[in-house]
Amino acid sequence: MILRLSDRDQMKFVIALFSLLTACAPVPRFYLQYGNDFKQSDLEKMLAENPLPPGENIKVITLGQGPAASHHVVQIRDRETPHLHKTHDATVIMLKGQGYLMIEQRRIDLTVGDVVYIPRGAAHYFTNTAREPTVAFVTYTPAFDGKDNVPVKFP
Numbered sequence: 001m002i003l004r005l006s007d008r009d010q011m012k013f014v015i016a017l018f019s020l021l022t023a024c025a026p027v028p029r030f031y032l033q034y035g036n037d038f039k040q041s042d043l044e045k046m047l048a049e050n051p052l053p054p055g056e057n058i059k060v061i062t063l064g065q066g067p068a069a070s071h072h073v074v075q076i077r078d079r080e081t082p083h084l085h086k087t088h089d090a091t092v093i094m095l096k097g098q099g100y101l102m103i104e105q106r107r108i109d110l111t112v113g114d115v116v117y118i119p120r121g122a123a124h125y126f127t128n129t130a131r132e133p134t135v136a137f138v139t140y141t142p143a144f145d146g147k148d149n150v151p152v153k154f155p
Contacts, residue, residue, distance in 0.1 A: 008141065028042065028095055028137070029041070029042045030071075034065065037064070039064055043073070043096075043135070047135065050073075052075040056077070057076065057077050058074065058076050058080065059074070059075045060072050060073075061073040061075075066143065067142075068141060069143055070143035071138070072140070073136070073137055074137075076128050076133060076134050077133045079126065080126045081125060082123060082124070082153065083124070083149050083151050083152055084121055084150050084152055085144075085148045085150070086120060086121065087120055088141065088142065088144050088148050089140070089141050090138055090140050090144075091115065091116070091138070091141075092110075092115065092116045093115050093136060094114045094115075094135075094136050095137055096135040097112070097132060097134030098111040098112070098129055099127050099130065099134050100126070101118075101127075102126075102127070102154065103116075103122055110126075
C-alpha cells in the first residue's frame with residue numbers, strides 16, 4: 001500500500017523529522033531545494049556570516065522559498081512586538097536559547113528542540129529569556145514576503 005500525502009502534510013512531516021534530527025545533532029545543518037536550486041549550510045556558519053548586531057533586536061535570514069512555503073532563521077535578542085499574520089501559518093523550531101511564546105492567552109515555555117505551530121490569525125509574540133539571542137527555524141505557509149505582520153494589543 002502506498003500512502004499519498006498532500007503538500008501540506010509532506011511539509012509537516014519534513015518539519016517534524018527535521019526537529020527530531022536537530023535535537024540529536026550538535027550543529028543543525030540545512031539542506032533545502034527550491035526548483036533546481038539546492039542550498040546547504042550549517043547553523044554556526046550561517047550565524048557567523050549573519051550576526052545580530054549590537055543594538056538590533058531581531059534579524060531574519062531568509063533561506064529561500066518555493067511556491068508553497070518559505071524558510072527562515074530568526075534571531076531574537078529580547079522580544080517581538082505582539083502581532084498576527086492574516087494569511088500565513090508559521091511553524092517554529094527552536095535551535096538555540098530559550099524563552100516563552102504568548103499565543104492568544106496562553107504562555108508556552110520553549111527551549112531547544114521544541115516545535116510550535118502558529119495558525120494564521122493567532123495573536124502572538126516571543127520573549128527571549130536566555131543571555132544570548134535565541135535562534136529559531138521558521139517555515140511560513142504560503143511563502144512569506146514580510147508584509148503580513150499586523151500589530152495587535154495584548155491585555
